[in-house]
Amino acid sequence: MPYCVKKCAYCDFVSYTDRFSTANEYCDTVIDELMQYDAHGYSVETVFFGGGTPSAVAPEIIMRILSAIGQKYSLANNAEITLECNPCTLTEDKLCKYRSYGINRLSIGVQSFDDNVLKILGRVHDANTARKSIESAKKSGFDNINVDLMFAVPHQTEKSLSDAIDECASFGVRHISLYSLILEDGTRLKRDVDCGALCAVDDDTDRGMYHTALKMLKEKGYLQYEVSNFAKPGYESRHNTAYWERKEYIGLGCAAHSFFGNKRYSNTEKLDEYLNGIDVRANMLGGTLVDKNSAAEEILMLALRMNKGIDLTRFSEDTGFELLEKCAGTIAKLKSEGLIELSCNRLYATDKGRDVLNYVILELAQYF
Numbered sequence: 001m002p003y004c005v006k007k008c009a010y011c012d013f014v015s016y017t018d019r020f021s022t023a024n025e026y027c028d029t030v031i032d033e034l035m036q037y038d039a040h041g042y043s044v045e046t047v048f049f050g051g052g053t054p055s056a057v058a059p060e061i062i063m064r065i066l067s068a069i070g071q072k073y074s075l076a077n078n079a080e081i082t083l084e085c086n087p088c089t090l091t092e093d094k095l096c097k098y099r100s101y102g103i104n105r106l107s108i109g110v111q112s113f114d115d116n117v118l119k120i121l122g123r124v125h126d127a128n129t130a131r132k133s134i135e136s137a138k139k140s141g142f143d144n145i146n147v148d149l150m151f152a153v154p155h156q157t158e159k160s161l162s163d164a165i166d167e168c169a170s171f172g173v174r175h176i177s178l179y180s181l182i183l184e185d186g187t188r189l190k191r192d193v194d195c196g197a198l199c200a201v202d203d204d205t206d207r208g209m210y211h212t213a214l215k216m217l218k219e220k221g222y223l224q225y226e227v228s229n230f231a232k233p234g235y236e237s238r239h240n241t242a243y244w245e246r247k248e249y250i251g252l253g254c255a256a257h258s259f260f261g262n263k264r265y266s267n268t269e270k271l272d273e274y275l276n277g278i279d280v281r282a283n284m285l286g287g288t289l290v291d292k293n294s295a296a297e298e299i300l301m302l303a304l305r306m307n308k309g310i311d312l313t314r315f316s317e318d319t320g321f322e323l324l325e326k327c328a329g330t331i332a333k334l335k336s337e338g339l340i341e342l343s344c345n346r347l348y349a350t351d352k353g354r355d356v357l358n359y360v361i362l363e364l365a366q367y368f
């Protein structure tokens, strides 16, 4: 849903603050796009309403899309259905409706419980609104709640981050996504840093905050399963895990990406163009077929993000390459540097390796 109440200072996603009047038409286009797929034999395991801010539009729009998915596909009984929310847009009425539609996971974009940090990020909500949104979600019966947190924000202290983790734990939040702020070109925050109005956080401080967070999260029972994702046992996001495991997915909507039929393709980022309708067949024809070498690169980039790493049997099935043979020398070197490990037919990055993950990936990807 490419609509947001206000543009955050760090955001370079496709989202519009002045086009809410098109939301119903948008919903029609999404459903039309969905109906063009050949769904024969597919069962949907997860649905993720992302954005933008799906909670900013009328809940009935979400319901229409969800029932269209249910009509078109067989929706697995235990499907994970997530909705991304901005704290300032959640009401008890909406939460109640989401539950009745079958949404069983909420991902709340809190980012911080520190009003100064929220101001620098240009978030539309304050810390108390964030707290109330989590409380209301719990009261409405949502057990599976993710909270997004950010670190390495200018002027953010380590204490501000650890307080945020503390708060999440005391609310009984099941899942935390923790992202380091990236200063993207074209954003207000990047301009503020470039002109000297704000000071960017240096790499050492960034890593220091990350390690403090890792330690705290572990102590509080949140198990890391991906570089930026932590969950109480059994609450790992099945949807995101499917991306990292390179399972097929269909992305619907403006700027959505898909991986289907061994092709990667995407939709227009222009809302008006999208509203004019999507031709799925043409989009797929224009997509990129993932050849064996690209598949190998993708597995390295995606699976090494996960703590469990790469399944070596699946690697050879998907790519035709034997990773251990193809990269033998480099694997031995990375192992001796303490950056990777091998066990139970899997190759994974160690804690130290995840800190320099780009280096590890580039070292291995040079063979493909």
Ligand code: SF4
Pocket (backbone or CB within 6 Å): 003, 004, 005, 006, 007, 008, 011, 012, 013, 015, 051, 052, 053, 086, 109
């Ligand atoms: S709520 Fe999310 S999508 Fe919307 S402007 Fe902020 S960061 Fe971007």
